[in-house]
Amino acid sequence: MSFLWPWALLGLLALPLLVWGYLRALPRPARTAALHPDLALLAQASRRPRPLRRHLPALLYLGALTLALLALARPTAPLPLPDNRTAVMLVIDVSRSMEAEDIAPSRFVAAQEAARNFVKSLPEGARVGLASFAGYAVLNTPPTARHERVLAAIDGLGLARRTAIGDGLLEGLNALPERGPDAPAAGGERPQAAIVLLSDGRNNSGSEPLDAAARARQLAVKVYTVGLGTENGDPGGVPWGGFLGGFDAETLRQIATTTGGRYFEARSADQLSSIYRSLGRSLGWTVQPREVSGLLAALAGLLLLASLAVSELLVRRIL
Template identity: 35%
Template sequence: MSFGVPLLLVTLVFVPVLLGLYVWQLRRRRRQVVRFSNVALLRAAGAGSASWRRHVPVAMVLCALALLGLASARPTVRAAVPTSSATVIVALDVSGSMCATDVVPNRLSAAQAAVRTFVEGQPDETKVGLVVFSGFAELAVAPTTNRDGLLASLDAVTTGRGTTIGAAILRSIDAIAELDPNVAPADAVDEPTTDGPGLGTPTPTPSPGGGADLGAGAVTGSATDKAPEIVVLLTDGANTRGVTPAQAAEQAAARGVRVYPIGFGTTNPTQMACTRDQYGGFTPRVRDSGIGAGSLAGRNFLVVDEAALRGVARTTGGAYFAATDADGLTKVLADLPKHVTVSEQDVDLSAAAGILAAVVLLAGLAVSLRRIPT
């Protein structure tokens, strides 16, 4: 236990002082009582009541004073707080590949339906925010308990060109920082506007075990307290521009923000077919559609980059999930809160101590009134 204003603990000194005065007063009265010669009369007057009961009201008053002294010092304790009572940021991929029809009717529609079910199933007090990303990432809805407004924005998302997984993580960190003063905003990172690896973006360094390190354990989140807020990142492809997922995961881990990536879609994407509203004026080019149509650093960006997403989860202390169809995605989102660990937070006990003091004081008054003869 710690105290916000420890100096006020000096008020507890009054409790033993008052107790000492009370004991002194009892002894003084006892010396006066022995002046009566008829001891039998005194015993008869005190018959029927236990001697210790007359001290109960005083003990309760002193206990109430001690509790008030503790409350004034603002006591706090570290307690486990489940994330379901905090904030969830849903980062949704709206790149052109989400029009792939390997998931019926297409990836985007299936993702929208699953996220809707997930949002509606959250406790009323849980704030949910929405980040959408394609060629860039933006906060579509700040964390809120207004489900109707968030779902309306979810239904209105449109696709774009490119996939910026790293930028989506950074935008999610910024959204959390707006609510939680213990979480610092993301550091500024240059995000080029052209497809492909970002200009000036460092090349991933080899991991000790060999091969490119795409975020697999670059920084562990155990070095800092876990924030109660989490990020649920849903994507169907690979990062195509800007800050890498590994770089963004390092920033999230440094702030105690856990990221739970979900890889969505099959390894055999079919033709693109989005509605006019989902295209939003953007129609996939030939290189953006079809099986194996586009690639990035030797990999198909229409297929989930599981290595990078697993690295993000491992770095931030989250967990990676995979879903190949609409039902699987709905199940992953439904089970997600069971996999989220609790976080340690300071809980203020001042109000509880004050209320308990009032209860003890009233109880002492009630005991005292019962002792008064009618």
């Protein structure tokens, strides 16, 4: 937290003086003795404890005053805000190995559900698109703020043979604003963009994935990769597409590292959905400093009201 008017914090130096004045004003023991006819009654009165809650109104008032002085200094705090300029592309592997049921009910169904969770977790107005790849890549829908279109495209995905991770990455990259095939590798300010790529296999067709990752880095696009499958990578007897050894963790990790993104592994449907929800809560948002004076002032008002209420309802009963 920082302050636009830090000089106003000097007012906090007066708070210790107020505390000292409050303590000085508290009743003190009498300096002289007096005779009392009923010794038993006097002893009973002297044993009556002074509850700490009699000081609660003063503590609440002190807290209210502290928050009011902080609000006067116009504090700012970094807050997450929707970023409608950022575009995100989901790139999903739809090779036939996605029919494997080592992740219930199947890898394909789990991937569809996780993609839906991702879209639903994005802020309203954020642009998101969908591309898919098997032996070739398809742009299912370009980045759009109409999330229902992307959800419909996810529902309409189908499976095909082979795996072209590089082509899928390039398809998603070309669909991003100002990142098409003719876009210069450097120069000019582009809107922020990211790709979330999921695969359960190894590249056996099309472009080299690391070459596509180098292009993404040149265009300032972070790629977040997700490897999907169980530990041994057993596709459950699926014989097509050359899939025998599970996803290519090393290639997926290098893609993420090259572009400044992150690599994830999903060994279950719940883990996959958790990864996508986490990405949806970070991508499409931007952290910007915002003044929070109003919030602190409101809290100060609540503490002041609480101080008055406690003083009226509790302290008077004690006294």
